[in-house]
Each structure stands twice: as structure tokens, then as C-alpha cells.
Amino acid sequence: MPSLRTSTFTESVIREMTRVAREYGAINLSQGFPDFPMPAPMKEAACAAIRGDVNQYAVTWGAPALRLGIAEKYRRWYGMDVDPDREVTVTCGATEAMAAVFMALLDPGDEVIVLEPFYENYGPDAILADAKPVFVPLEEPDWRLDPDRLRAAFTPRTKAIIVNTPHNPTGRVLTRDEISLIAELCQEHDVWAITDEIYEHIRYAGNHHVIATWPGMAERTVTISGFSKTYSCTGWRLGYAIAPAELTTAIRKVHDFLTVGAPAPLQAGATVALAFDTPYYNELAYGYRERRDMLAAALTEAGFTFSLPEGAYYILASFSAISDLDDVAFAHWLASDIGVATVPGSSFYHKRGMGRGLVRFAYCKKKETIEAAAERLVGLRARV
Numbered sequence: 001m002p003s004l005r006t007s008t009f010t011e012s013v014i015r016e017m018t019r020v021a022r023e024y025g026a027i028n029l030s031q032g033f034p035d036f037p038m039p040a041p042m043k044e045a046a047c048a049a050i051r052g053d054v055n056q057y058a059v060t061w062g063a064p065a066l067r068l069g070i071a072e073k074y075r076r077w078y079g080m081d082v083d084p085d086r087e088v089t090v091t092c093g094a095t096e097a098m099a100a101v102f103m104a105l106l107d108p109g110d111e112v113i114v115l116e117p118f119y120e121n122y123g124p125d126a127i128l129a130d131a132k133p134v135f136v137p138l139e140e141p142d143w144r145l146d147p148d149r150l151r152a153a154f155t156p157r158t159k160a161i162i163v164n165t166p167h168n169p170t171g172r173v174l175t176r177d178e179i180s181l182i183a184e185l186c187q188e189h190d191v192w193a194i195t196d197e198i199y200e201h202i203r204y205a206g207n208h209h210v211i212a213t214w215p216g217m218a219e220r221t222v223t224i225s226g227f228s229k230t231y232s233c234t235g236w237r238l239g240y241a242i243a244p245a246e247l248t249t250a251i252r253k254v255h256d257f258l259t260v261g262a263p264a265p266l267q268a269g270a271t272v273a274l275a276f277d278t279p280y281y282n283e284l285a286y287g288y289r290e291r292r293d294m295l296a297a298a299l300t301e302a303g304f305t306f307s308l309p310e311g312a313y314y315i316l317a318s319f320s321a322i323s324d325l326d327d328v329a330f331a332h333w334l335a336s337d338i339g340v341a342t343v344p345g346s347s348f349y350h351k352r353g354m355g356r357g358l359v360r361f362a363y364c365k366k367k368e369t370i371e372a373a374a375e376r377l378v379g380l381r382a383r384v
């Protein structure tokens with residue numbers, strides 16, 4: 001029999017919807033991967049590394065040049081002092097970073113606060129570490145954090161809080177006040193902040209606030225980010241965790257036993273990206289803002305309601321003005337009858353029934369793809 005631990009895991013609904021999209025020939029606005037190419041210099045560097053025989057295990061916690069580039073990035077962008085030798089671990093995506101950090105930091109019974117709706121991996125990550133996720137809602141319709149509810153979630157067993165900004169699936173960018181409140185509560189209750197900043201460069205409003213730079217937070221923060229979204233290379237599986245040296249030693253042990261290391265030639269490709277300049281990041285955000293506006297117009301026209309994303313590349317939309325179906329049935333109908341694949345809202349909540357009137361659209365797609373989806377969504381209400 002498989003372990004009890006895995007018995008509560010269901011197949012990732014997001015990846016399932018990608019399969020459903022294929023089955024119906026639907027335009028895939030479900031999974032968050034770009035359908036356009038990644039930057040050419042990174043591809044060239046990775047190919048050169050393969051040809052140059054960089055094909056054996058990299059240093060377990062990341063190629064030195066890549067760790068140096070990451071430390072330099074944090075100095076330049078956020079004024080953060082990061083020691084590349086003692087505080088950076090390169091992992092197989094932010095996904096592995098999160099799992100490794102959970103296992104390195106949490107003991108059985110520890111509680112981890114997760115803002116809900118949430119990226120679907122955090123719940124299983126907590127279970128893998130025998131920890132208990134405690135959910136605090138971001139309130140509809142504009143997904144604000146209620147300070148009193150957050151405060152009430154901290155208990156003597158709370159060990160960590162996940163801080164995901166820009167936020168998947170809502171598109172919220174947490175404000176300075178929200179980050180300050182989280183920092184204050186972490187210090188008051190002796191709790192770690194584990195961040196997920198994978199969309200840090202995809203923002204249309206607000207600033208990216210790095211909680212590790214708050215007074216008193218560097219020593220109780222693990223900063224997680226990665227290359228998948230910023231450089232459109234979700235298949236490369238490269239991310240990292242920045243943490244104080246003592247915790248980094250523990251994270252590196254878990255990482256070593258889980259994966260030995262991230263792919264060596266792709267680390268060489270990623271190193272090149274860290275030298276990209278401001279125009280690259282501006283273009284990335286402008287490009288996504290245009291796509292957001294295209295999709296938002298089409299969804300409004302079709303009868304969906306939502307709050308406009310401030311960051312990341314998703315719209316979490318309510319379809320309650322269109323249909324009474326539940327989210328799973330509506331998402332299947334949208335894929336099969338209209339030809340647009342989305343993710344049912346309940347996949348971002350811990351209880352069935354929550355997110356019932358919501359679906360998530362991803363717009364990390366070519367403009368042609370979004371235009372084609374918009375055409376299919378025209379007249380949607382007439383076909384319900």
C-alpha cells in the first residue's frame with residue numbers, strides 16, 4: 001500500500017487541465033507556461049555548455065558563477081547583502097526549493113500559515129514535512145489581507161508563514177503595509193517568513209517588497225525565487241533559496257539527498273540571464289500588461305467579473321453571472337464546448353466547495369493565442 005502521507009494528494013488539477021485542453025483541442029490558458037520562446041542568449045549559453053562538456057554533476061548547491069550572479073542580483077535590485085558561498089542554494093525550480101526548505105525547517109506538528117487561495121504545491125509540501133498548513137483568506141473581491149484574521153492565525157505552534165508576492169492565482173502585489181504587518185508578526189511570534197517571489201519581475205502596479213530587507217527579518221527569512229517565469233523557461237527547472245548560513249546548511253543537505261543538484265549546462269545558461277539589464281525586465285512587464293489588458297477586455301465582454309491583476313500572469317475570474325455550474329463542471333464545459341482551457345478555482349483552496357464560482361485564466365501566451373481565445377469567448381453567455 002502507498003503511504004498514508006500520499007493518500008490525500010490528488011493529481012495536480014492544473015496539469016490535468018493541460019491534458020483536457022489537448023483532448024478537446026482547446027486553447028490552453030490553464031497551466032502557467034509561456035507558448036513563446038525564451039531569450040536566445042540563454043539558449044546559446046546552455047548549448048555551448050553542453051558542447052563544452054559541462055555535462056556532469058554541478059556543485060550540489062549550485063555552480064559558483066550562478067550563485068555569484070544571484071548574490072549580485074540581490075545587491076543590485078534590493079540592496080541585500082547575500083553571501084553566495086554560505087547563503088544561496090540553487091535547486092530544481094522554486095518547487096524543489098519550497099519542499100527542501102519545508103523539510104529543512106519544519107518539525108512534525110509545526111504550523112505554517114498560508115494565504116488562501118494559494119499555489120497548489122504549498123499544501124502537499126507541508127504534508128511531506130509532516131507540518132500543518134493553517135489557511136488565512138485573502139478577501140474577495142480584491143483579495144486584501146484582513147490584519148485581524150492574520151494576527152489570529154499565529155499560535156505558539158506557528159513556525160513559518162508563506163509570503164507569495166506577486167500572488168498566484170489572484171495577481172495581488174502585497175503592499176508595504178501588508179509586508180510590514182507580516183514582518184511585525186513574524187518577530188513578535190518568533191516565526192520564519194518563507195517567500196515565493198517567482199513573479200517578482202512581472203508587475204503592473206505597486207513595488208516588489210522583499211521582506212528579507214525589513215529590519216530584523218534577514219535572520220528569519222528564506223527568500224525563494226527562480227528562472228522559470230522571469231526568463232520564460234519553465235522546463236529548465238531552475239530556482240533557488242536564499243537563507244541564513246545555518247539554515248542554508250540544512251537546506252543543502254535536503255537538496256543533496258533529493259536531487260543531488262540542478263542541471264549543470266542549464267545553470268550555465270541561467271548565469272547569462274543575470275547580466276540582462278533593466279530594458280529586459282521592463283519589456284517583460286510591458287508585454288504581460290498588454291496581454292493582461294487583452295484578456296481582461298475579452299473576459300469582461302463575456303460576462304466574467306474579477307479584480308485586475310497587479311502582477312503575475314493570471315486572472316482569477318468569477319463566472320457566477322454566467323453559469324450556476326460548479327467550477328470543475330464549468331471548466332470542463334469551457335474546454336469542451338467553447339475551446340478554452342482554464343483551471344477550476346477550487347484547486348487553489350484547501351476545501352472542496354471553496355472557489356466554486358471561480359476559474360483561473362493564464363495569459364503567459366502569444367498575443368495570437370490570447371486573440372484566438374478572445375474570439376472563442378465572444379457570445380459565451382448565449383451558449384450556456
Ligand SMILES: Cc1ncc(COP(=O)(O)O)c(C=O)c1O
Pocket residue numbers: 032092093094095096119164168196198225226227228234237238239
Ligand atoms: C507561485 C508559484 N511558485 C512556484 C511555481 C513553480 O516554480 P518553478 O517552475 O521554479 O518550480 C509556480 C508555477 O506556476 C508558481 O505559480
